[in-house]
Structures are given as structure tokens and as C-alpha cells.
Amino acid sequence: MGVNYGVFSENFSDIDAKSSSDIVTLKIGYGDIKAYAVEFSFDYMQNNSKIFSSTDVSSDGDKIGFNINLLKSFDLNYLYPFIKIGFGAGSLTIERALQDTLSYGSFQGSVGTYIPLSESFDIELGYELRHTSYESINTVVANTSYSSLINIAYFGINYRY
Amino acid sequence: MQYLKKITFICLCTLLISCGDNTTVSPLKDVSSISIDDTNISIYATQAAKTLTATLTYNDGTTVNASADLLWASSASGVFNASTASIVATSNGGDANLSIDYKSTFNDFTAVHVKKLLTINYSDLNISDVGTPQTIYVSGNYENNETNITMENNILWSVDSNATITDINATQITLTVDYNVTSIELRATLFNATIYAEDFNKTFN
Numbered sequence: 001m002g003v004n005y006g007v008f009s010e011n012f013s014d015i016d017a018k019s020s021s022d023i024v025t026l027k028i029g030y031g032d033i034k035a036y037a038v039e040f041s042f043d044y045m046q047n048n049s050k051i052f053s054s055t056d057v058s059s060d061g062d063k064i065g066f067n068i069n070l071l072k073s074f075d076l077n078y079l080y081p082f083i084k085i086g087f088g089a090g091s092l093t094i095e096r097a098l099q100d101t102l103s104y105g106s107f108q109g110s111v112g113t114y115i116p117l118s119e120s121f122d123i124e125l126g127y128e129l130r131h132t133s134y135e136s137i138n139t140v141v142a143n144t145s146y147s148s149l150i151n152i153a154y155f156g157i158n159y160r161y
Numbered sequence: 162m163q164y165l166k167k168i169t170f171i172c173l174c175t176l177l178i179s180c181g182d183n184t185t186v187s188p189l190k191d192v193s194s195i196s197i198d199d200t201n202i203s204i205y206a207t208q209a210a211k212t213l214t215a216t217l218t219y220n221d222g223t224t225v226n227a228s229a230d231l232l233w234a235s236s237a238s239g240v241f242n243a244s245t246a247s248i249v250a251t252s253n254g255g256d257a258n259l260s261i262d263y264k265s266t267f268n269d270f271t272a273v274h275v276k277k278l279l280t281i282n283y284s285d286l287n288i289s290d291v292g293t294p295q296t297i298y299v300s301g302n303y304e305n306n307e308t309n310i311t312m313e314n315n316i317l318w319s320v321d322s323n324a325t326i327t328d329i330n331a332t333q334i335t336l337t338v339d340y341n342v343t344s345i346e347l348r349a350t351l352f353n354a355t356i357y358a359e360d361f362n363k364t365f366n
Contacts, residue, residue: 015188015189016184016188017184017187017188018182018183018184019183019184020182020183021183048183049183049184049185050184050185050186050187051184051187051188051189052187052189053187054187054189054190054191054220058185059183059185096191097191097192097193097266097267098192098263098264098266137189139190139191139192139217139219140192140195140217140227140230140231140263140267141217141225141226141227141230
């Protein structure tokens, strides 16, 4: 189990919109630091951008999501580099005439490394690329879906038992 | 250790790149209102379905035709019926409201008046001309002295057993007199209720 802190930069492919802020991840998993593991995590992504909301609100709501990742790590004695792939889903609050929440789904891949501090603790450094597809925006005459690419750089600390 | 340095360098670079801009004005349009384009609509009792349009206005002031995406309803189906972007009379005269709605969030309404058919104009028929198809031109006289209105809908035409109707459209009826009789009665039944009868013996000799 562990916690990550990172920053993210989100760029939308179909509209001129960007978002960047902080992300905190709580995670729990099962596996071997030197081989394979499965990881379940909750994301909290702060939102400083207003992309979907149409009212006078200063920004869209923060995002809360749940992810499942499979990871493979490699034993280099003093380092355990890893690759992760997974998927997730979440939602954020928005303020629009016809919608007040927006769900999203994502696929993500990560690379990074574990740096052991002791038998139980290690530091995690990583980079994640996440493709996010948002629920359709309803404008009565059309339902339009938007998607984005999110770059995440993060570090974290893990406790293993 | 070299590997650790590389990873740290990549993460720091990504972190710096990640500190980008935030969009503060949504690039997406949102719905502001919907409205029926016509107000105080009138239809004739014998009119074919009247096509209407509804306009959606976005928060940036642009508009789009949303007729097909809204729920259209009549406040009194006994006066007129509403379906998507059209209305048709179901009574000979009356008033009710037409409303549009989208998920109970946006709506609009307007009044609809169904004009009353008073009488029907017929051209002449030669009832002595047995066996020859003849055309009778018909039109409606409505309230407020409106005349020569076509009879497109809601009228059921029939004739007595001495003649046969072979064709009907909004302005004319093709009829053949079958027997040499002194009278032919043509009937127009409106909404299966009101009957307008015409005895051609009285109007043509």
C-alpha cells in the first residue's frame, strides 16, 4: 500500500482546452516488488480549469477516480524499474444546463522505478500517460464526447508487508 | 545509480512540462433556451398537418433548429394533436396550448386556435349526365369570413346510392351519376360527427 503525489498536464484532442494541477493517489496492491503485481488505486485530481462548466463557477469540479493496474517490475538489485498498464473510471462535478456530473473512463500506462529504502518501505518514481474519454456533453441537438491525453509525473512512498 | 539519475531527470522534465496552462473559459456551448418559432398559431379544421419549427439558443447567442429533438404536446388532444414538429386539428373549432419540452428543463408554449368550418362551397353537378365522371370543386367557408379554404384533412366524403365517387382530393371530387334520378346527395362528415349535406337536385336542374 502507498500514496503518490504528482502533477499532471491534460490536453484535449478535439477542443482547444488544457488542464494542469496536482494528483494524489492512494493505492493498495498485491504482488512481488521484483516481479508481478496488481494494484488498485483511488485518484484525486485537483481541477483548476473550466472546460465543461458553463456557469460563473471558477472551475470544473475535482476528479475522483478508481483504477486497476497490472505491473511488471525488474530486479536490478538496487532498483526495481517497472511498467504498469491499467484502466480506470471516475467522475467530476460540472455546472451545465443539462448535466451536473461527468463520468470518464481511462486507459493508462506507466513507467518508473521503485527505490527500496528498507525491507518494508520503498520510494516510487514514475511517469504515466493516460487516455481519458469523457461522457457525452448534451446540447439537445447533439451528444458530443471529448477525450484527452494526460501526462502525469509522480513520486510516492510504499509500505509492503 | 546511473539509471536512477536518468529516471529522476525524466520525472523532473515531465514535471516541468506538466506545469502548463489551464483553460478558464469553457470552449463548449451550452443550452440557454428553446422556443417555438410561431406564436398564436391558427389552423383550419380541415387543414393537413401544419409543420412547425422550434429554435434552440446557445449561451453564445447562436441558434439551431431543434424541432426534431423536443417533445411536442397539446394541452387538449380534443382540440388538436401534436407530434414532433407538427399539429393537426381534432375538432371543428377550439383553443388550446402547444408546448415543447426537453427533459423538464427547457420548455416553451404558445396558443393554438382551430378555426371552425361553417359551410362548404360546391360547384355544380349535372345529375342528368348519367355515366360520365364529373368534377365538383369544393372549398370551405370558415369563421371570420375566410372563404375558399381547401379541404385537405378530417373530411369523409360520401354520396347516396345513385352515384359513385371515384376520386377525391383537397379541392375537388370526381363523381359519376349512376342512375337517372331527381336528386343526388353528397355528404361531408367532419371528425366523424358534423355532417354537411348538399342536395344537387336543388342547385342544378
